Amino acid sequence: MKNTFDNIIGGTKDIADKVAQKAASAVNVSRSYVDRAQLRLKMNAKLEELGRLCYNMHKTGADESGSMKMVIKELKVLDAQLEMAEEASGKPKICAFCGNKNNADNIYCARCGERL
16 A cells, blocks of 8 residues: 555656646746747837938938947847847748748747748
8 A cells, every 4th residue: 555655656746747847848938939029129129210210310411320330230139139049949930831930939920820
């Protein structure tokens, strides 16, 4: 009887360990997804800033080229960070329908919705 109880306890611990590993993996995937989303938001904000600078330069005639170069440098850094984050999360999936580069954990294409 004691041997059976020990087997049950041992089996329960193994299951708990596996659940903990799966949960940790899910947390890491979620964290990676959030990190990439935040980088994309920062890039969009910088692209918007670049567009504003360009528009103001053409509208007012003020020389905004120095500011534009700084924003472009920041965009290059963010782009490199996003590229590294995407590579770290796994090889991107290319949609066979539209050719869009998707995150490795995507099941459907982010652009067209086609199953990957």
